[in-house]
Amino acid sequence: MEIKFKHMKSIINLYKVLPFLFVGISFSACDNEIKDIAKVEEKLVLTASADSIAIDLDNPREFILTFDWTEAREVSGDNMVFYTTKLDVVGNNFGTSTAIVNSEDEGVFSRSFTSEQLYNWMVDRWSVPLTKPLKLEFRVVAQWEGGSTFEAPEVRTVTVNVAAVKEEIPVPEKVTLSGSSLNDAVIELSKTIENENKYAALVNLKVGELVMPLVTTGDKQYYMIPKDGEGTLLDGEAEAVQQEDDRIAWNITTAGEYRVVVDFENSEVTIYSPAKALEPAVVTWLKGTEEVQTTVSELWLFGGGTGWGWWKGNCSVSLADPQVLIYQGAALTSGDGVKFVVYGESDFRNTAYCFTNPLTTEGKRQNLSLALDKVGELHGGYDGETRNSYYKLPAGTNFIVFDLRNKTILAKKK
Incomplete structure (x- = not known):
């Protein structure tokens, strides 16, 4: 009984001490309290x-x-x-x-x-x-x-x-070409894959006049005409245009294959003569020890976004510009990054020229993210830093526009 009594006495003493111990801890905590930093009064306006x-x-x-x-x-x-x-x-x-x-x-x-x-x-x-x-x-x-x-x-x-720089021209049902340079035949322009507001065609023209009739609802005939009212061809330069019922023709002075591009988004027409013909992109790289040149008309996709499998892009080439390629295929499986390679055979595809995001300012590899429907910068090369950089496009991306002339990329879900 004496042992139990001493044990109970110890417990009672402990309960007497605890309140004082708690108070001490509380005072100690107050001494170490984190105080707010005084707010900075900013002056910049x-x-x-x-x-x-x-x-x-x-x-x-x-x-x-x-x-x-x-x-x-x-x-x-x-x-x-x-x-x-x-x-x-x-x-x-x-x-x-x-x-x-x-x-x-x-x-x-x-x-x-x-x-x-x-x-x-x-x-x-x-x-x-x-x-x-x-x-x-x-x-x-x-x-x-x-x-x-x-x-x-x-x-x-x-x-x-x-404010908008130019007045928007309504997109007609059809955009056509005609005139004496086509023996008065009517050629319909095609809507481009990459932009539903842009139309283009490759046509063989002879010396003569080129007019652009528009097919619209209603009985009245409209034409796309140069805004300055003249018919001088601004070879290879975008020209402001407007939709009118007056017939004004462009003068074709040299026979040959012409590329005609109509941009309704910017109310512009660009006509390229044989002298200003647009050429596809050509890149140079080392295939082993041999320097080779590749005309870029196809791209292969590789990276985390393809599950590290090689996907042939089956890219389409734009009618508006042979340096614009369009991928429309299987959706990327993840946002872990992908690069776009100009050569797909297994012997040298790992060292081939590729397009991806820009390198760091020090020229080192990096993986940048690109949001959907935002134009990003495109970089190309076959050095190790470029080949080990991967553009992080969102999972589900199934439509990509590569503008190799202007070095840009646009990713979409369609």
């Missing part, structure tokens, strides 16, 4: 010269849009502030292949753009239809470097609406 603009092609080199910003906050120590600006189309997320990036000089707090600059980027960099309005976003980032303490950057973004 960004403004645009206008909320909405219209591209002025009559005065292309005059500034049409200006962004101004104030100085960011002052910080102590040896930190120096640097300003970086970015311009892009809303939705591109300031991607490396789309954003216009500038590291601003010291003391500069403004950046202006001309109509010519914006127009060229719309066509060549952003690939947006000129007949549709768009929204641009401009961002300024203030960052500090050189000091012993970290300073959080200040970031400001504004958006600007841009």
Whole structure:
């Protein structure tokens, strides 16, 4: 009985001590409490010269849009502030292949753009239809470097609406060619696989007139005509056009095979004479020790997206441009990456020339992601870094447009 009594006494003493032990721990916890960092008062303010603009092609080199910003906050120590600006189309997320990036000089707090600059980027960099309005976003980032303490950057973004550059032409039921250069025969243009708003044809023409009748609903006859009202052929150059009931012809001065491309998205017609004939892409690579040239009319898919199996693309070649290839086939099984190879035989396909995402700035391999319906940058080569880079296209992608002339790629689900 004495042993049990001593044991019970120990338990009672423990219960007496516990409250004091808990209080001590509580005080200790209060001493080590994490305190919030004082909120930084940011000073950077960004403004645009206008909320909405219209591209002025009559005065292309005059500034049409200006962004101004104030100085960011002052910080102590040896930190120096640097300003970086970015311009892009809303939705591109300031991607490396789309954003216009500038590291601003010291003391500069403004950046202006001309109509010519914006127009060229719309066509060549952003690939947006000129007949549709768009929204641009401009961002300024203030960052500090050189000091012993970290300073959080200040970031400001504004958006600007841009009106459509060209009036949209309604797509007719049929687009045709006729005139004395075709002995008045009627040739129908085909809708291109890669773009339902683009039509094209390869035709043999003789010296004479070329007209473009449009087949529409109703009894009235309409024609696609040059907007300047002249019939001079701008060989190989996109020409603004409009739909009218007047018949205006292009003058064909040399006989031969012509490529005619009608782009309803941008209200343009491009006619290529034999002198400006478009040629397919040709790449050079080492087949073992032999240097070979391959005319690119087919691509093989390989990577995680194909389950590491080799898929022949059975690519179609665009009527509008032989350097545009279209894959429409089995859907990619995963988003683990894929490259596109110009040679499919098992002997040298692992070292053959391929297309994939760009390398790093140091020329090293990387696997970049490309969202559906977004134009991405395409890189080609047969070096080890390129061959071991894989474009991460979304699983289910079954339609891919390769523009080898402009080095771009577009992935879709259809």
